[in-house]
Amino acid sequence: MFKFRLLFSALLLSTGMTAVASEALPTVAPAPADNPTTPAKVALGKLLYHDPRLSSTGTVSCSSCHNVMLGGEDNRPNSMGVNGQTGGRSAPTVWNAAFNAVQFWDGRAASLEEQAAGPVTNPIEMGMKSWDDVVARLKTIKGYQAAFEEAFGDANAITKANATKAIAAYERTLITPNSQYDKFVNGNKAALTLQQQKGLEKVQVLGCTGCHSGPAFNGAGSFQKFPVIPNGYFEAQYHFSKDLGRAEVTKNDADKHLWKVPTLRNIALTAPYFHNGSVKTLDTAVKLMAKLQLNVDLPDQDVADIVAFLNALSGDFPEQSMPSLPPTPGVTFN
Amino acid sequence: MFKFRLLFSALLLSTGMTAVASEALPTVAPAPADNPTTPAKVALGKLLYHDPRLSSTGTVSCSSCHNVMLGGEDNRPNSMGVNGQTGGRSAPTVWNAAFNAVQFWDGRAASLEEQAAGPVTNPIEMGMKSWDDVVARLKTIKGYQAAFEEAFGDANAITKANATKAIAAYERTLITPNSQYDKFVNGNKAALTLQQQKGLEKVQVLGCTGCHSGPAFNGAGSFQKFPVIPNGYFEAQYHFSKDLGRAEVTKNDADKHLWKVPTLRNIALTAPYFHNGSVKTLDTAVKLMAKLQLNVDLPDQDVADIVAFLNALSGDFPEQSMPSLPPTPGVTFN
Numbered sequence: 130m131f132k133f134r135l136l137f138s139a140l141l142l143s144t145g146m147t148a149v150a151s152e153a154l155p156t157v158a159p160a161p162a163d164n165p166t167t168p169a170k171v172a173l174g175k176l177l178y179h180d181p182r183l184s185s186t187g188t189v190s191c192s193s194c195h196n197v198m199l200g201g202e203d204n205r206p207n208s209m210g211v212n213g214q215t216g217g218r219s220a221p222t223v224w225n226a227a228f229n230a231v232q233f234w235d236g237r238a239a240s241l242e243e244q245a246a247g248p249v250t251n252p253i254e255m256g257m258k259s260w261d262d263v264v265a266r267l268k269t270i271k272g273y274q275a276a277f278e279e280a281f282g283d284a285n286a287i288t289k290a291n292a293t294k295a296i297a298a299y300e301r302t303l304i305t306p307n308s309q310y311d312k313f314v315n316g317n318k319a320a321l322t323l324q325q326q327k328g329l330e331k332v333q334v335l336g337c338t339g340c341h342s343g344p345a346f347n348g349a350g351s352f353q354k355f356p357v358i359p360n361g362y363f364e365a366q367y368h369f370s371k372d373l374g375r376a377e378v379t380k381n382d383a384d385k386h387l388w389k390v391p392t393l394r395n396i397a398l399t400a401p402y403f404h405n406g407s408v409k410t411l412d413t414a415v416k417l418m419a420k421l422q423l424n425v426d427l428p429d430q431d432v433a434d435i436v437a438f439l440n441a442l443s444g445d446f447p448e449q450s451m452p453s454l455p456p457t458p459g460v461t462f463n
Numbered sequence: 464m465f466k467f468r469l470l471f472s473a474l475l476l477s478t479g480m481t482a483v484a485s486e487a488l489p490t491v492a493p494a495p496a497d498n499p500t501t502p503a504k505v506a507l508g509k510l511l512y513h514d515p516r517l518s519s520t521g522t523v524s525c526s527s528c529h530n531v532m533l534g535g536e537d538n539r540p541n542s543m544g545v546n547g548q549t550g551g552r553s554a555p556t557v558w559n560a561a562f563n564a565v566q567f568w569d570g571r572a573a574s575l576e577e578q579a580a581g582p583v584t585n586p587i588e589m590g591m592k593s594w595d596d597v598v599a600r601l602k603t604i605k606g607y608q609a610a611f612e613e614a615f616g617d618a619n620a621i622t623k624a625n626a627t628k629a630i631a632a633y634e635r636t637l638i639t640p641n642s643q644y645d646k647f648v649n650g651n652k653a654a655l656t657l658q659q660q661k662g663l664e665k666v667q668v669l670g671c672t673g674c675h676s677g678p679a680f681n682g683a684g685s686f687q688k689f690p691v692i693p694n695g696y697f698e699a700q701y702h703f704s705k706d707l708g709r710a711e712v713t714k715n716d717a718d719k720h721l722w723k724v725p726t727l728r729n730i731a732l733t734a735p736y737f738h739n740g741s742v743k744t745l746d747t748a749v750k751l752m753a754k755l756q757l758n759v760d761l762p763d764q765d766v767a768d769i770v771a772f773l774n775a776l777s778g779d780f781p782e783q784s785m786p787s788l789p790p791t792p793g794v795t796f797n
Contacts, residue, residue, distance in 0.1 A: 181530070181537070182538070186539070186543055186547075187539055188527065188537065188539070196515070197785070198785060198787060198788045199790065203521060205521055205522070209522045209546075211547070212543075212547035213546035213547025214547070397790070398790040400791070443790075446787045448785075450783065450784060450785065451531070451532060451782075452532055453532060453780045454530075454532045456732040457538055
């Protein structure tokens with residue numbers, strides 16, 4: 130199989146053909162039937178997403194760890210929640226998360242709506258005791274009363290379900306189109322450098338895009354084992370296998386070390402890498418993936434070509450206005 | 464004196480005249496000769512202001528505690544810096560800080576530039592070991608190289624002095640004009656309700672505006688003693704005197720319990736109150752100020768009128784675009 134791949138690769142490089150159909154990133158994300166995306170919902174979701182008052186200390190918002198001013202995360206191995214606490218996993222980027230079939234590294238949320246509910250009441254993330262407490266707090270903020278009512282057309286609209294719907298609606302607008310890759314796929318053959326084109330062919334031929342498939346290079350909600358090939362040397366260095374992945378949720382041995390396939394979009398902007406954020410650079414991440422998933426010792430030149438291509442997956446961040454959060458006169462958070 | 468004030472007050476209320484000349488908030492802040500405000504500097508300062516990578520953990524930006532999406536601070540008694548640490552003082556609002564003659568509660572910084580340098584290397588705030596470390600980190604971020612060069616026209620522009628100049632230039636744009644009070648002062652007599660007009664007269668007649676003077680109601684860089692009148696009952700409740708204020712900096716007994724006069728602009732949006740953030744509501748803050756500074760037991764109706772007036776000092780927050788921070792590929796913060 131490996132020999133075939135190399136042969137195939139040589140063939141592709143010589144003919145310039147691409148191995149699989151390539152697609153540009155859609156500019157609109159699909160929304161579930163019970164949560165159509167509307168401007169009022171997006172506006173409310175943007176407020177909630179940036180509001181640190183959704184945390185027990187009033188210091189951590191969704192955007193603290195999934196920072197939309199950066200690559201949609203925090204550039205940390207693992208995020209820092211309320212009172213300086215840290216967890217074991219690295220924050221995935223919120224950019225293009227709308228194109229993930231499941232959410233969280235272990236895929237335990239089936240939708241953005243479901244995902245949005247989690248961190249708020251996680252004791253080491255946003256630390257609220259319950260969503261009832263969140264709703265009670267939001268109700269003390271006059272401006273939210275109006276914003277929820279406008280978004281959901283109901284005077285009693287401040288609920289957990291509506292808050293998470295609004296956040297998800299906002300997140301569905303966080304799409305980064307127009308990467309060099311997208312321009313290339315849309316017909317501008319000069320959009321990728323020759324090295325980037327080589328890198329593109331290599332990720333296809335090596336088999337990276339077998340899992341990192343589709344326009345967001347994130348599989349279609351598929352789970353994959355990582356690492357596939359046990360390697361004591363790297364395990365000692367990076368501790369990839371300490372975390373059981375999907376099995377931590379399902380308690381099913383067959384799910385041990387299964388992970389949601391993460392997007393490669395904007396990967397150059399979201400160091401450090403892997404579920405535990407243990408790898409600092411993209412070069413090393415590419416090398417490790419080749420070795421641990423495909424049993425390939427990737428030559429430095431190939432690594433460089435692939436990294437060059439991955440850089441072409443950084444898209445345009447849409448212009449956003451800064452939200453002005455509704456005030457809470459006379460309320461304090463300890 | 465107190466009797467005279469009451470008499471004078473009655474007189475004013477009956478004639479409708481105002482006690483002192485009133486001024487609307489300027490819409491442009493003065494800049495020091497060596498740091499004229501330019502669009503490129505403001506743009507760079509906005510990036511730096513919102514960049515959590517200016518902290519040791521990569522989690523705390525200027526805007527974390529002086530949140531421009533809120534009332535320019537964090538609605539907490541005291542702010543939370545890196546690793547969940549807290550200090551003893553409440554974050555002053557950044558909105559209209561450009562009109563303060565001195566900065567920090569104890570006035571220890573003579574300019575916004577000087578202020579901006581402080582929290583970055585404060586171990587319980589942003590926790591960077593030194594500005595040399597900050598500069599070294601900024602130099603690893605390619606986009607900052609270009610932004611500093613554009614702002615300061617120099618290829619070696621990434622310095623502490625330039626970073627703080629840029630932040631100060633951005634802060635000079637954080638002005639909130641067009642409050643109901645400003646509209647009133649500019650001739651629209653319907654801009655204040657009758658109760659707010661009564662409240663305005665009361666703050667003037669009682670003497671509040673003796674210290675909270677000028678268009679920003681922040682004195683002209685003057686220091687004032689707080690509390691003026693010792694009160695064991697309130698001290699036991701709020702511990703105002705634990706902190707020596709300006710004397711902590713000057714080590715001069717004469718400066719004990721002296722504080723910079725804080726602005727009243729947007730005061731309704733910046734609970735909790737006082738240097739230690741120990742007072743949760745504006746009503747209580749007004750009552751305490753009357754008692755501890757003027758020895759007046761303010762009737763509830765007067766408190767209500769004054770609070771109504773103070774609400775008229777909430778201005779318009781300017782529309783801002785959300786900055787897109789330059790990426791740090793392959794660099795992580797622990």
